[in-house]
Amino acid sequence: MAVKLGNGNWAVKEDKLLAYNDNSGLFFNKEFDFLRGTSATYVAKDGLIKTAGIQPNIVNNGDFSELGSEVITNGDFSQSGTPSSSSYTLGWYSPDPGVSISNGELSLTKQSPLCRAYATDGISVIAFLTSGKTYKLVYTVTENNQGATLRYYNGTYININGSVGTHTLYYKAATQYFILLNASDNKTIKLDSVSVKQVDPNDYWTLGTGWSVGDNKATSDASANSYLNQQAYEIGKTYKLGFEVLEGTIELRSAQYSKGTGFYTTGTYSIEVIPTTTFTYFYVYTGFGQSSITNITVQEIQTDTPRIDFTNDTKGHLLLEPQRTNNIPYSLGFDGWAANRGTITENATTSPDGLTNGVLYTKTQSDNEGWSAQSFTVSSVGTYNVSVFMKKGNADYTHILLYDGVGSGVRVWFNLEVGSVGTNTSFGSSFTYNDASIENYGNGWYRCIATITITGSDLTWQFRVHPSGGDGILNTSSSTTFYYWGAQLESGDFSTSLIPTTGATSTRNADVCNNSGSAQDFNSEEGVLYAELSALANGGVNRYISLSDNTSSNRLQIIYSSNSNRLTISGVGNVGGVFTTINYTSFVQNQFNKIAIKYSSSGCKVFVNGSEVGSNTDNTSWVKNALTTFDLTLWNQSTAPFIGKVRNVQVFTEALTDEQLQKLTS
DSSP states (O other), rough: OOEETTTTTTETTTEEEEEEEEETTTEEEEEEEEOOOOOEEEEEETTTTTETTEEEOOOSSSOOOBBBOOOOOTTOOOOOOOOSSOOOOOEEEETTTTEETTTTTEEBBOOOOSSSSSSOEEEEEEOOOOOEEEEEEEEEEOOOOOOOOEEESSSSEEOOOOOOOEEEEEOOOOSSSEEEOOOBBBBBEEEEEEEEEEBBBTTOOOEEETTEEEHHHHHHHEOTTEEOOOOOOTTOOOEEEEEEEEESSSSEEETTSSSOOEEEESSEEEEEEOOTTOOEEEEEEEEEESEEEEEEEEEETTTTOOOEOTTTSSSSSSEOOEEEEEESSOOOOTTTTTSSEEEEEEEEEEETTTSEEEEEEOOOOOSSSOEEEEEESSSSSSSEEEEEEEESSSSSEEEEEOOOOOSSSEEEETTTTTEEEEEEEEEESSEEEEEEEEEEEEEEEEEEEEEEEEEESOEEEEEEEEEETTTOOOOOOOOOEEEEEEEEEEEESSSSSSOOOOOSSSEEEEOEOOOOGOOOOOOHHHHEEEEEEESSSSSSSOEEEEEEEESSSSSEEEEEOOOOOOOOEOOOOOOOOOOOEEEEOOOTTTOOOEEEEEEEETTTEEETEEEEEEEEEEGGGGGGTTTOEEEETTTTTTTTOOOOOEEEEESSSSOHHHHHHHHHOO
């Protein structure tokens, strides 16, 4: 046996898909070259939609929770006594007679100025704070029956909460000492703990004018063009940027990034950014009112990473898709969507990607129909596939409407209770309705899909999602709800994996997997080429898997034909040999099939799903003893890659018996 791939034994290393060579029970890594050049999503083992090739987070302290070491000595007041007026005993210093520590408590009683020459009645610790740095102060008041006022000194006297309980305060230090004061004559206040720790102690974040860090977030006071930044990027790479806007609005500027730029209001976001040729910092800008941000992550996306997809497949399959563009500018979340006779609420539920960013539509008027809508523009007439993930609210049915804004459109209903396609109605003549389907993504989410062919001159359309009172029903009562997320409009007659967009169209390049093995891995005299795979469509274009000498001169090919229901096996040689093409025409291409091709000096046999389906008597002289490369394309050409799902491929270096081939493909 030679190169083997899949069958639950998937391994990916950087941009290489690893196969292995079985040599008498010893296994040696082989590599398939993998090319795509853009990010892409897939369904992981846990059922969630994820981005392939995600690397670890490279932002430090992205949730702004990192604190320095404790700067207070004896902050729990476990060491009792009277603080010295001349030195820092017990970790503290105080010249005031109204200050004492006993039984785990600090007692502050300010003396009347009529009774003494000075009246500060405070206690300080030699904390060595750094002026201009932010600190987190946490203290617990255990007694304040007399209504004493508590304050601390930070260049000026600042009143703080003196009520019984634990209190937290963030502040920028103006002095190196921490000084705590009682500001009420002859009144006592007691505390049992004081803690002071520096926020962002490693200075990971640079704060512009008006920015501050505290309470696990970074907050801007709305100073114009003020920034928060941290060096994170390398030029020429693609990154996934995650963040949560807690209040207000922040901006990612186009001067720093391509993709993902624009304004972001309250919500959780996951977007792609590509730094410009001179830009290596994560930057957010503000100036639009007070705003705050947290949970910032930056992860490199290795774009040429194979996708092992687990959609309805516990062992996984290699997902190979054509180039596609999502023409819906805002596929995720709230931005870009308009509501009619209702409201849309962002971050209302967990979406198929595991984030809380699903959108809730609530109909607020009972007259006529309501919807959430977004406009899109296509480049030319042709066949388009539209899809959106939807989840039931308080009604079983929703429907989608594709509308050209003039007088043509189609409505397709979906039952989100049982996951089925309902009726459809069309109007106008500028398009043709083709088909619809629904796919279960778990947790109540379904991907609802419709295919149309646009024939009219109007290329700007509207995509609407509607609540429905039942199959074929337009109007609903008020308070009817449903959830949606992940809209996509792509050229083609079948849907592909989600291409996220955040304000503009986005393109995912085609997957190409090829160039595995070498001459010693294959036997040109005899052998078996085996594959278990499914195309994404039944017909349309030719899709190849091939053994070759890395040229067009010598090759053996599995061809998923452009003709529906046809499997073609062909061979080419340049030394005068002949290979008679074998066609099998009872073959459903877009379902998983097990295919084995045995070639030897006595000819070729083809088995599919346990049965022999074709043969010829051509010997292997056509191949010139030259098989050196295994490709999921046409002899290492990206022009005709196999498009579909690959569970398993193997190349045997000996011709198996018919009985073995039957068992292999059953």
